[in-house]
Amino acid sequence: MITVENLTKEFKINKKYPGFKGAIKSFFSREYTVTKAVDDISFTINKGEIVGYIGANGAGKSTTIKMMTGILTPTAGTVTVNGRVPYENRQINARDIGVVFGQKTQLWWDLPLSETFTLLKDIYEVPDEEYKKQMTFLSEVLELNDFMLQPVRTLSLGQRMRGDLAAALIHNPKVIYLDEPTIGLDVVVKENVRKAIKKINEVYGTTIILTTHDLMDIEELSSRIIIIDRGRMLYDGNLEHIKETFGSQAEIELITKEVIQLEKLSMASQLERKGCAVTAEENRLNIKYNKNQLSSTEILKDVMGTLDVTDFKIKEVSIEDIVKRIYRNEV
Ligand SMILES: Nc1ncnc2c1ncn2[C@@H]1O[C@H](COP(=O)(O)OP(=O)(O)OP(=O)(O)O)[C@@H](O)[C@H]1O
Numbered sequence: 001m002i003t004v005e006n007l008t009k010e011f012k013i014n015k016k017y018p019g020f021k022g023a024i025k026s027f028f029s030r031e032y033t034v035t036k037a038v039d040d041i042s043f044t045i046n047k048g049e050i051v052g053y054i055g056a057n058g059a060g061k062s063t064t065i066k067m068m069t070g071i072l073t074p075t076a077g078t079v080t081v082n083g084r085v086p087y088e089n090r091q092i093n094a095r096d097i098g099v100v101f102g103q104k105t106q107l108w109w110d111l112p113l114s115e116t117f118t119l120l121k122d123i124y125e126v127p128d129e130e131y132k133k134q135m136t137f138l139s140e141v142l143e144l145n146d147f148m149l150q151p152v153r154t155l156s157l158g159q160r161m162r163g164d165l166a167a168a169l170i171h172n173p174k175v176i177y178l179d180e181p182t183i184g185l186d187v188v189v190k191e192n193v194r195k196a197i198k199k200i201n202e203v204y205g206t207t208i209i210l211t212t213h214d215l216m217d218i219e220e221l222s223s224r225i226i227i228i229d230r231g232r233m234l235y236d237g238n239l240e241h242i243k244e245t246f247g248s249q250a251e252i253e254l255i256t257k258e259v260i261q262l263e264k265l266s267m268a269s270q271l272e273r274k275g276c277a278v279t280a281e282e283n284r285l286n287i288k289y290n291k292n293q294l295s296s297t298e299i300l301k302d303v304m305g306t307l308d309v310t311d312f313k314i315k316e317v318s319i320e321d322i323v324k325r326i327y328r329n330e331v
């Protein structure tokens, strides 16, 4: 369905010099810096899959999506979606895809939502019957009826996002690209948007590519994630695997009465020999360990035998932490 091969995108940015003289110098200068926003990425996505495309700010997620939708042309490599190259067939390709950029609405600001939809119906040449059916479905799953007749500029963020989703789906595309579809939404609306996305995928078998900074989106929607960092692919696989592989990391934090002098503690080096990472700051001791190799009681026994502990807590590593560490190249 979607094949991405050795995809690369470089941006050339003209060097800017400060001040008025600098502005003139910049204008005539041919010096530029090159950013590799996407660097040699390959993957395939099958029909009906929901894939989470994640990475830190500036990792290259939106740039990848823009190449998959045909907005940008790659510097190197290829994308094919439904057997077509999106940036070569933008018009035809548009009929097969739906796009939502959570940061930027694609709705007409001054028109009521309902009119935006009829305009899109004409643009995509959706037959009357199909349009009616799709509108009924969308207004139900996205609960659009309360604000259908309001101009888009008067909508709340959550209403606007639901409107944007509906607009991207009027022509019932085979693929939808959702770039941060839950950004800025409250917990309840987020949940509704997720449910709607899931429903659309179930009912139509729509292929969905989703970028997000909210890992709850991923946990609820997709079993497969692709992680990118500084343009490069770090991981492509299922979420469960990440949890199994890296979720065995746990952490204990202890507060002691006295300031800790780590280098004088033989217990610390003992724990390190057992595979723990031990750090201390004033009267706070932090121990990272592998749950499969060591139990928390064992560690606590060791520590409490040597130090006067006043408080402690055991932290399970969340999927969020794991991904953060993957970003930072710690795993
Ligand atoms: N039009 C452009 N011109 C120059 N540089 C760009 C352009 N678009 C993106 N970049 C750069 O490419 C890199 C990747 O940007 P991109 O928007 O793809 O990141 P992202 O993963 O979507 O980040 P975020 O999570 O913040 O949305 C960044 O360093 C960005 O500054």
Ligand SMILES: [Mg+2]
Pocket (backbone or CB within 6 Å): 061, 062, 063, 179
């Ligand atoms: Mg982005």
